[in-house]
Amino acid sequence: MQNFGLTFDKYLRENLKSLILKICGLFAVLAMIALWIGYVYNTEEWDYTSLVYDRAHMREVGFFSFLLVLISMVCASDAMSIMSSKEKRLSTLMTPSTMLSKFVTVWIVNVPLPVAVFVLFGYAADFLRYLVYLPFAHSGDVRPISLFDLGIPTEVINVFFMMIVIGQSLFMLGGTVWSKRPTLKTVVALALICIVYTMLAKFGYILALKPGYFWFSFSDAEPQIWVCWIITAVISAGIYALSYFRFKESEIINRW
Numbered sequence: 001m002q003n004f005g006l007t008f009d010k011y012l013r014e015n016l017k018s019l020i021l022k023i024c025g026l027f028a029v030l031a032m033i034a035l036w037i038g039y040v041y042n043t044e045e046w047d048y049t050s051l052v053y054d055r056a057h058m059r060e061v062g063f064f065s066f067l068l069v070l071i072s073m074v075c076a077s078d079a080m081s082i083m084s085s086k087e088k089r090l091s092t093l094m095t096p097s098t099m100l101s102k103f104v105t106v107w108i109v110n111v112p113l114p115v116a117v118f119v120l121f122g123y124a125a126d127f128l129r130y131l132v133y134l135p136f137a138h139s140g141d142v143r144p145i146s147l148f149d150l151g152i153p154t155e156v157i158n159v160f161f162m163m164i165v166i167g168q169s170l171f172m173l174g175g176t177v178w179s180k181r182p183t184l185k186t187v188v189a190l191a192l193i194c195i196v197y198t199m200l201a202k203f204g205y206i207l208a209l210k211p212g213y214f215w216f217s218f219s220d221a222e223p224q225i226w227v228c229w230i231i232t233a234v235i236s237a238g239i240y241a242l243s244y245f246r247f248k249e250s251e252i253i254n255r256w
Contacts, residue, residue: 007101011109019109023117026071030118030125033063038129042142054143056129057150064122069164072115076168077183079110080175083250099248107240111168158225162232169239176246 012019034056041056082102095102126145134142147157174186 003097004101004104007095007097008105008108010095011105015109026118027121027125030064030067030121031128033067034060034125034129035132037063038133038142042129042133043136054141054145056142057126057145060122060126060129060145061147061150061152064118065160068115068118068122069167071118072111072164072168073171073186074183075110075114076171077175077186079106079172080179080182080247082106083179083247100244103244103247107172111172115164115168155225158228162228165232165236166239169236169243173239173243173246176243176250 037056037059041059042054123145130142130144170190171183171186174189175182178185
């Protein structure tokens with residue numbers, strides 16, 4: 001734990017300026033989007049007394065959800081940028097720390113931290129919109145965002161974050177495989193894999209309908225959310241294990 005703490009502290013000190021710039025830039029982008037949406041939907045001369053939610057909320061959820069997926073995947077792909085150049089590889093290999101400590105450090109900074117910061121800044125940007133346009137509101141139509149007031153089921157929210165968790169693990173694995181343009185190459189690889197599996201599934205479906213093959217019927221009962229989270233955690237942990245072993249192999253290759 002002491003070794004990991006020193007490694008984490010060294011990584012933060014060396015990347016403090018870039019991290020601060022990224023955090024400030026993220027909040028600026030989210031604030032501008034929220035203010036623009038507020039200008040479009042919170043300054044209209046319409047009567048919203050019959051509505052139970054702010055019309056800007058659905059647009060914010062759409063924009064922010066798209067940006068969250070994009071930023072979380074790009075950050076996960078960029079986690080292995082510490083091995084992307086000769087200078088960075090030399091600095092990483094010369095650090096007196098275990099590869100596991102280095103891997104966990106970049107994982108924390110590039111995988112769960114961007115998602116947590118984005119969600120926090122998303123609520124902060126919406127609250128800024130609320131404060132700015134509250135004096136111009138008509139019939140009290142400007143409110144702080146609440147996903148439950150919008151009627152979004154908790155199952156949908158859970159599935160969305162499950163997809164982000166698995167997606168980040170896949171993009172981090174892609175970052176360990178390709179040092180240059182990992183995001184683009186991972187997207188292409190996943191698209192090709194999806195196409196191949198879709199063709200195989202379609203072919204198997206056609207074979208299953210032919211005489212002589214058994215047709216299995218499955219229960220249409222929805223699985224429990226906690227079961228889905230366990231499956232998501234197991235799958236993502238397995239992918240992260242592959243990423244770690246690939247990262248560890250890169251140390252051996254670069255030392256030679």
